[in-house]
Amino acid sequence: MEGISLEHFLIVGLLVFALGLYTVLTRKNAIGILMGVELILNAANINYIAFARYGGASIDGQVFAIFVIMLAAAEAAIGLAIVLGIYQNFDSIDVEATDSLRY
Amino acid sequence: MEITTVSYLRWIPLLPLLGAAVNGLGGSVIQKRFGKNAISAIAVTPVVLAFLIAVRGFLQLKGLDPEHRFLLDDVWRWIDIGTLKADVAFWLDPLSCVMILVITGIGGLIHIYSTGYMHEDEAYWRFFAYLNLFTFAMLTLVLGDSLLLMFVGWEGVGLCSFALIGFWWTEQINTTAGNKAFIVNRVGDFGFILGIFLIFWSLDAAGHGSVVFRDIQHHAVSLEGRTIWGLPVVVLATLFFFVGATGKSAQIPLYVWLPDAMQGPTPVSALIHAATMVTAGVYMIARLNFLYAMAPETLAVVAGIGAATAFFAATIGLVQNDIKRVLAYSTVSQLGYMFVAMGVGAYAAGVFHLVTHAFFKACLFLGSGSVIHGMSGEQDMRKMGGLKDKMPTTFWTFLVATLALTGTPLTSGFFSKDEILWKAFSSPYGSATLWIIGVCGAGMTACYMFRQVFMTFFGETRADHHVVHHIHESPGSMTMPLVILAIGSILVGYLGVPEFLGGGNRFEAWLEPVFASGHEMAAHASHEAGLEWTLMLISVAVAATGFLIAYVLYYRHAASPDAIAEVAGGVPYRVLYNKYYVDELYWAVFIRGTLLLSRILAWFDGAIVDGIVNGVASLTVAISWLDGLFDNRVIDGLVNLLADFTYNVGSRMRRMQTGNINAYLYVIVGTVTLVLLARLF
Amino acid sequence: MPEVSLSVVVFYAFAVLTVGSAAAVAFSSNIVYSAFALMGTLFGVAALYVFLAADFVAAAQVLIYIGGILVLILFAVMLTHRIANIEVSNRSVGRLPAAIVVGGVAGMMGYAVHHTPWPVVASLPDAPSTYAVGNGFLGPYVLPFEFASFVLLSVLIGAIVISRKELKS
Numbered sequence: 010m011e012g013i014s015l016e017h018f019l020i021v022g023l024l025v026f027a028l029g030l031y032t033v034l035t036r037k038n039a040i041g042i043l044m045g046v047e048l049i050l051n052a053a054n055i056n057y058i059a060f061a062r063y064g065g066a067s068i069d070g071q072v073f074a075i076f077v078i079m080l081a082a083a084e085a086a087i088g089l090a091i092v093l094g095i096y097q098n099f100d101s102i103d104v105e106a107t108d109s110l111r112y
Numbered sequence: 113m114e115i116t117t118v119s120y121l122r123w124i125p126l127l128p129l130l131g132a133a134v135n136g137l138g139g140s141v142i143q144k145r146f147g148k149n150a151i152s153a154i155a156v157t158p159v160v161l162a163f164l165i166a167v168r169g170f171l172q173l174k175g176l177d178p179e180h181r182f183l184l185d186d187v188w189r190w191i192d193i194g195t196l197k198a199d200v201a202f203w204l205d206p207l208s209c210v211m212i213l214v215i216t217g218i219g220g221l222i223h224i225y226s227t228g229y230m231h232e233d234e235a236y237w238r239f240f241a242y243l244n245l246f247t248f249a250m251l252t253l254v255l256g257d258s259l260l261l262m263f264v265g266w267e268g269v270g271l272c273s274f275a276l277i278g279f280w281w282t283e284q285i286n287t288t289a290g291n292k293a294f295i296v297n298r299v300g301d302f303g304f305i306l307g308i309f310l311i312f313w314s315l316d317a318a319g320h321g322s323v324v325f326r327d328i329q330h331h332a333v334s335l336e337g338r339t340i341w342g343l344p345v346v347v348l349a350t351l352f353f354f355v356g357a358t359g360k361s362a363q364i365p366l367y368v369w370l371p372d373a374m375q376g377p378t379p380v381s382a383l384i385h386a387a388t389m390v391t392a393g394v395y396m397i398a399r400l401n402f403l404y405a406m407a408p409e410t411l412a413v414v415a416g417i418g419a420a421t422a423f424f425a426a427t428i429g430l431v432q433n434d435i436k437r438v439l440a441y442s443t444v445s446q447l448g449y450m451f452v453a454m455g456v457g458a459y460a461a462g463v464f465h466l467v468t469h470a471f472f473k474a475c476l477f478l479g480s481g482s483v484i485h486g487m488s489g490e491q492d493m494r495k496m497g498g499l500k501d502k503m504p505t506t507f508w509t510f511l512v513a514t515l516a517l518t519g520t521p522l523t524s525g526f527f528s529k530d531e532i533l534w535k536a537f538s539s540p541y542g543s544a545t546l547w548i549i550g551v552c553g554a555g556m557t558a559c560y561m562f563r564q565v566f567m568t569f570f571g572e573t574r575a576d577h578h579v580v581h582h583i584h585e586s587p588g589s590m591t592m593p594l595v596i597l598a599i600g601s602i603l604v605g606y607l608g609v610p611e612f613l614g615g616g617n618r619f620e621a622w623l624e625p626v627f628a629s630g631h632e633m634a635a636h637a638s639h640e641a642g643l644e645w646t647l648m649l650i651s652v653a654v655a656a657t658g659f660l661i662a663y664v665l666y667y668r669h670a671a672s673p674d675a676i677a678e679v680a681g682g683v684p685y686r687v688l689y690n691k692y693y694v695d696e697l698y699w700a701v702f703i704r705g706t707l708l709l710s711r712i713l714a715w716f717d718g719a720i721v722d723g724i725v726n727g728v729a730s731l732t733v734a735i736s737w738l739d740g741l742f743d744n745r746v747i748d749g750l751v752n753l754l755a756d757f758t759y760n761v762g763s764r765m766r767r768m769q770t771g772n773i774n775a776y777l778y779v780i781v782g783t784v785t786l787v788l789l790a791r792l793f
Numbered sequence: 794m795p796e797v798s799l800s801v802v803v804f805y806a807f808a809v810l811t812v813g814s815a816a817a818v819a820f821s822s823n824i825v826y827s828a829f830a831l832m833g834t835l836f837g838v839a840a841l842y843v844f845l846a847a848d849f850v851a852a853a854q855v856l857i858y859i860g861g862i863l864v865l866i867l868f869a870v871m872l873t874h875r876i877a878n879i880e881v882s883n884r885s886v887g888r889l890p891a892a893i894v895v896g897g898v899a900g901m902m903g904y905a906v907h908h909t910p911w912p913v914v915a916s917l918p919d920a921p922s923t924y925a926v927g928n929g930f931l932g933p934y935v936l937p938f939e940f941a942s943f944v945l946l947s948v949l950i951g952a953i954v955i956s957r958k959e960l961k962s
Contacts, residue, residue, distance in 0.1 A: 034895065040866060040870055058842055064912070071925075072934050093955075108770065109771060112770075
């Protein structure tokens with residue numbers, strides 16, 4: 010499509026990544042942090058697909074993107090299981106409450 | 113000089129050594145098992161055998177030409193370093209032949225005497241072991257062919273003398289006497305050693321270094337004119353040797369040990385301090401006569417000291433009360449005569465007197481031993497008297513020996529002493545002064561000897577009651593040697609009858625080859641027969657006067673001895689009785705001086721040396737304290753610092769573990785960013 | 794008026810949707826709002842995949858991400874509902890330092906994107922990509938594919954193990 014170049018997609022991916030990073034760094038809610046991680050993963054996926062399309066007419070990018078999605082799912086499952094475990098033990102999902110390993 | 117090599121001479125000293133070894137090592141066992149007779153057999157046999165071998169040597173020498181009468185028995189190589197070569201080799205020439213006959217002959221008789229005299233003693237085997245050892249040492253001294261081997265014998269006799277004087281060592285007075293003998297001898301030996309060194313070095317510098325007598329004689333001329341520290345070498349060396357002689361032969365100033373040596377058993381006094389050891393000094397000068405002939409100054413010293421000693425000792429002998437002390441001072445005096453002879457170049461006369469003196473002095477000592485034995489140990493003459501009838505053999509032999517000692521005409525002592533007095537007057541080295549001193553000494557000799565005879569044998573018995581009952585004549589083993597020696601005292605003299613009396617003076621002729629160089633000098637002496645007769649008669653008259661004085665005072669008891677003692681306020685008597693306080697002088701000067709020196713050195717050692725050592729120790733302690741300080745403060749400080757640093761850093765670093773996930777994520781992001789930035793730029 | 798293609802407009806619309814929803818996720822203080830904004834983001838991304846002729850991936854995105862992960866997140870949100878105030882259930886702290894860091898990273902990456910001469914080559918044909926993706930999975934990437942199944946199995950077991958309640962005995 011004319012007018013839309015690789016860079017546009019990359020910029021989108023960049024912005025999503027930045028926002029995801031911001032989320033990860035600032036959120037106190039454990040699930041909020043996980044959502045930030047999902048944003049980062051999606052940003053990476055956008056990059057993969059964009060390069061698959063514009064960078065060599067190769068299908069590898071999409072295959073990788075599938076993998077990423079799959080692993081994101083796995084990771085989300087585990088992460089949320091952990092959050093539930095934390096919730097059972099600490100009675101809160103505030104990450105500032107889980108500082109038992111503090112000096 | 114033609115030397116004949118033989119191989120039997122070594123047995124002469126060796127046999128007594130074997131006897132000493134057997135008795136010394138196994139004596140106590142043998143004595144217990146087999147009794148004292150076995151010990152006697154082991155001890156006497158070697159000496160008798162040695163005598164027989166000596167006779168054989170004598171006969172062999174006699175068979176040779178007078179110029180070639182030299183036998184050499186080279187046993188083994190002892191020292192061979194550079195130019196110093198000394199073998200264990202025995203040298204028989206007329207001089208040493210005379211000596212060994214005297215030593216083994218009279219020594220043998222004394223050994224036999226001792227079997228009787230020491231019969232009651234439990235340490236019988238030890239006595240004979242020492243006696244044999246002494247005989248071995250004396251024979252080595254006389255037969256040694258080099259200065260070094262002679263010195264071995266020289267030291268050996270000194271050692272055995274010490275051992276025998278202090279034989280009854282449980283009494284301190286005996287051991288003290290032994291110590292005195294050894295130490296005073298040592299002083300003399302020091303001079304002897306210096307003499308050996310000087311001779312060897314000087315000869316070595318001249319290219320003929322040797323200590324063997326015949327070599328020294330051969331090269332003696334190379335020493336003429338050599339000086340060391342401004343003094344002629346020969347004079348210095350002969351003086352050093354003479355110092356050794358004064359020690360061994362009890363001359364002024366080293367005579368002080370001989371009277372004290374009477375603490376030993378009487379056979380010891382007879383053998384060692386009359387017949388043999390004390391004659392070693394005379395023998396040494398005779399052996400080195402060729403050196404002394406080159407040093408007239410030393411000869412003058414020798415003669416002077418000899419004469420002074422002869423006179424000096426005789427004066428002390430006049431007032432002694434111990435029967436053996438009188439004889440001891442008599443020995444010192446007679447040795448003085450021998451040295452006078454050596455000092456005027458009359459070597460043969462001196463050796464002749466040595467031989468005759470050995471006979472009659474040994475007889476006198478053994479006789480006194482017999483008296484002491486009969487008197488149950490009493491030695492003070494003031495407690496004796498009237499023994500003439502109770503101990504006849506002892507008395508007659510004693511009387512004969514006394515006659516010989518005082519120079520009664522027709523006895524051996526007469527010929528030998530007269531020869532000396534004549535030579536003292538007539539030799540180019542002699543003088544009238546020496547003769548006068550000698551004659552006065554002879555007069556005093558007669559006086560004190562007959563005093564001794566009268567006090568001991570004549571008159572009423574002054575002994576204690578219980579002693580009187582036990583007075584008895586001595587057994588045959590003791591009287592037989594006395595008889596033999598008394599006979600010898602008379603007969604031996606006839607070997608040396610001088611020409612002016614008609615004899616051939618065979619003794620002097622016999623010794624001629626040895627003293628050839630010495631006699632060259634003496635040949636310049638005068639030979640007026642008339643003068644000889646006159647002087648001889650004067651000396652006999654003086655001796656007779658001495659006899660008369662003794663007769664009057666001690667036989668007729670014209671004046672009480674106590675009254676005599678009070679003459680001139682008792683001072684002369686006290687001075688003589690206390691031996692001129694010489695021993696006290698030595699004690700004050702030398703002994704106390706040495707003790708003072710040792711005290712000073714001990715203080716030095718304690719205060720300064722120990723002070724230094726302690727100071728070093730304190731310093732070490734101080735340094736180690738400093739070290740400890742350093743270790744504690746600095747090193748431990750460093751280690752602690754390190755640990756504290758680690759702890760502090762750790763306690764600060766652990767604050768990174770906040771437990772806050774966001775913080776961790778910051779760190780991750782931050783790090784990745786930095787890495788990327790680095791890669792980018 | 795310059796000729797603007799329709800696709801460009803649609804692209805920008807979807808791009809705005811994506812980024813805006815992401816912003817909502819980042820800045821909202823209500824957890825439920827964030828969750829639903831996440832859904833918007835995921836839809837937008839799926840649309841962008843369609844633009845990039847990755848139809849299979851788009852479908853997978855919608856099915857798995859929205860249908861699976863998002864639902865999971867919502868479950869988790871509901872299960873942990875004992876939060877005092879649902880309105881302020883998603884606070885954020887340390888905004889300024891994060892903003893600086895993020896700004897820095899984004900700036901740097903933007904610079905990289907802009908200044909790198911991307912080699913643009915012929916693009917993929919606009920054709921269904923399912924066939925090619927399937928070939929890829931069973932061809933060159935069969936090992937990761939099989940491995941992934943293991944991963945999922947282990948995740949399954951792990952999630953159960955982690956989240957079961959401890960028996961209080």
